[in-house]
Amino acid sequence: MSGPDNAAPAYRDDESFARTMDDRDPLRDYRERFHVPKLPDGRDVIYLAGNSLGLQPKTVRGSVESALDDWASLGVDAHFGGKVPWYPYHESLRKPGATLVGALPDEVVFMNGLTVNLHLMMVTFYRPTDDRYKIVMEDCAFPSDTYAVKTQIAFHGRSPDNALIIAKPREGEHALRSDDIEDLLEREGSKIALVLLGGVNYYSGQVFDMARLTEAAHRNGCRIGLDLAHAAGNVELKLHDWNVDFAVWCTYKYLNSGPGAVAGCFVHRRHVQDTSLPRFGGWWGNDPKTRFRMHLEPEFKPLKTADAWQLSNPPILAMAPVLASLRIFDEAGMAAIRAKSRTLTGYLQFLLDRASNDPDKSGGRFEVITPRNPAERGCQLSILVHDDLEPRRDALQSAGVVCDFREPNVIRAAPVPLYNSYRDVRRFVRIILRLD
Numbered sequence: 001m002s003g004p005d006n007a008a009p010a011y012r013d014d015e016s017f018a019r020t021m022d023d024r025d026p027l028r029d030y031r032e033r034f035h036v037p038k039l040p041d042g043r044d045v046i047y048l049a050g051n052s053l054g055l056q057p058k059t060v061r062g063s064v065e066s067a068l069d070d071w072a073s074l075g076v077d078a079h080f081g082g083k084v085p086w087y088p089y090h091e092s093l094r095k096p097g098a099t100l101v102g103a104l105p106d107e108v109v110f111m112n113g114l115t116v117n118l119h120l121m122m123v124t125f126y127r128p129t130d131d132r133y134k135i136v137m138e139d140c141a142f143p144s145d146t147y148a149v150k151t152q153i154a155f156h157g158r159s160p161d162n163a164l165i166i167a168k169p170r171e172g173e174h175a176l177r178s179d180d181i182e183d184l185l186e187r188e189g190s191k192i193a194l195v196l197l198g199g200v201n202y203y204s205g206q207v208f209d210m211a212r213l214t215e216a217a218h219r220n221g222c223r224i225g226l227d228l229a230h231a232a233g234n235v236e237l238k239l240h241d242w243n244v245d246f247a248v249w250c251t252y253k254y255l256n257s258g259p260g261a262v263a264g265c266f267v268h269r270r271h272v273q274d275t276s277l278p279r280f281g282g283w284w285g286n287d288p289k290t291r292f293r294m295h296l297e298p299e300f301k302p303l304k305t306a307d308a309w310q311l312s313n314p315p316i317l318a319m320a321p322v323l324a325s326l327r328i329f330d331e332a333g334m335a336a337i338r339a340k341s342r343t344l345t346g347y348l349q350f351l352l353d354r355a356s357n358d359p360d361k362s363g364g365r366f367e368v369i370t371p372r373n374p375a376e377r378g379c380q381l382s383i384l385v386h387d388d389l390e391p392r393r394d395a396l397q398s399a400g401v402v403c404d405f406r407e408p409n410v411i412r413a414a415p416v417p418l419y420n421s422y423r424d425v426r427r428f429v430r431i432i433l434r435l436d
């Protein structure tokens with residue numbers, strides 16, 4: 001991760017500035033590749049909820065229809081004879097998926113849902129012993145992760161009361177400091193089996209220093225896994241080089257692959273080579289050379305790739321949108337996506353800052369709890385509202401803004417570089433201030 005953004009343009013809050021930025025945006029044509037929901041009057045909504053459910057790429061329909069057509073015309077023979085044959089279908093996701101998260105192709109597999117993958121990874125990488133049995137998570141982790149971790153701990157006959165450590169921000173702060181997490185690992189490391197962090201925290205939008213914390217975890221003999229639900233397709237990742245043990249992510253948020261879409265999973269090369277690791281097995285994790293010998297080959301022979309954690313044959317109709325979407329990321333490239341994201345989210349911060357300096361506008365009634373350093377945040381800003389959330393929520397909803405509200409008083413807005421514009425951001429801020 002690089003330092004503060006020195007290349008931020010001199011932002012202005014007039015309409016013509018937003019228009020000029022849009023005209024000069026190298027990614028501006030990508031918006032056309034997505035279906036943007038419409039208001040009753042035919043205008044596009046201002047869609048800032050790509051951190052919850054990304055918009056549908058127009059190529060998704062063709063990708064799904066092609067799989068349906070192959071099924072209709074070929075039946076079972078589409079496994080090998082389809083336009084994108086089903087038997088190796090998951091392999092066509094591997095390369096663009098690996099590029100996206102900074103991995104080698106044999107370290108990545110798309111399968112199941114995120115929480116399922118988290119459980120499968122903990123089966124392998126959370127192996128508590130009498131000395132080392134604790135799991136560290138960040139405060140305000142996504143509830144599914146907390147449920148997964150607590151039930152894994154209980155599954156091993158232990159209690160979350162003493163086996164789960166929550167790393168919390170300091171009093172009065174909203175983001176966790178790397179120094180504090182590192183201190184925690186130095187202090188308690190000999191008892192910690194697993195560190196599980198969101199690469200980007202879903203609530204605050206904070207990006208953790210994944211390289212540094214991986215090193216700190218390993219220095220203390222802990223395994224480290226990342227939940228990249230809010231990081232994949234949002235920030236640049238180098239999972240292989242960072243030496244992360246495993247990672248899981250969903251593909252329906254920034255990755256635009258549709259509701260409940262098939263999730264991603266990363267296992268570091270040094271682990272995929274080790275066929276002795278404990279895991280749950282299924283036929284799609286088995287060596288393809290013997291897979292179809294079926295009952296003649298009762299011994300599970302795991303592949304030496306992340307595919308070894310695959311259980312079932314892949315759901316082709318659900319994988320088709322992922323394939324279509326990954327192609328867009330492959331074409332645009334995360335470097336260009338991230339470059340626009342920094343400027344676009346920087347613009348959102350600038351407009352909100354101006355409002356909070358102007359007592360007639362926000363009058364200190366809200367604050368951004370996401371870190372200000374562009375290296376420590378992705379698309380999303382989380383806005384903590386100090387006065388009543390309801391009128392702002394009503395104003396946003398009736399003006400056709402789609403964003404996310406978290407109880408009790410946080411608005412999460414995520415300008416997504418592939419389909420959001422500077423004008424979207426400007427209109428959002430004017431509406432949240434109820435100027436429009």
Ligand SMILES: *Cc1c(COP(=O)(O)O)cnc(C)c1O
Nearest residue numbers: 113114115142144202227229250
């Ligand atoms: C969105 C999200 C999930 C959702 O889990 P699913 O298994 O995909 O339903 C889990 N964890 C995090 C951190 C998330 O952001």
